[in-house]
Amino acid sequence: MDEKVFECGNVCFWYIPPSMRGEEETPDWWNQLAKVAPAIKARMMEQGTMMIGYNPLTCKGLVNFFRIIVANPSCTTADMDFVIHEIERLGRDL
Template sequence: MELAAYFTNKIKNTEGYEMVVEHPQFLNICFWYVPRRLRSMSQKDKMSALEKIAPKIKGQMMERGTTMVGYQPDHKRPNFFRLIINNQAITEEDLDFLIKEIIDIGIDL
């Protein structure tokens, strides 16, 4: 649970990230990464454009062979990342790397 709280706090305080659920429960953290060009859009236009962002970022991460994080939509919201932290080998450094990797890939999408 400490790592989930750590990751949630980092996401909330890192530019470009938005929580899908403001206060995640347990180990399931859902979030969007919002590239620069989308940040000034209306909420409606941003949500429409976000549909394509998580799949593109995940594809690049898989090509690089660095990390693999799931994404999914629900019936109300566009694709978002869904990170489940249930591996005791994960460290804060791993989570910091994931945050940076998503930014590096997604900032200019």
């Protein structure tokens, strides 16, 4: 039986593609990162696997990041694992 995650929460994160990992976080790196979430979301929509929002936090100078609101008491760790694995699958070649 899977563990329940939590009833409600706002989870915000960046997905860093393998090609960008370990690189210096220069302005160009951040500009490239800003394009990652939109590209992955487009792939999600094309494949119909899931739909997750993204947005920047411009007042803090933060580029696009994924934002998931978990508001389902039935959500399990397996559900969240699927989200992470799917983002990795859709973004590993960026």
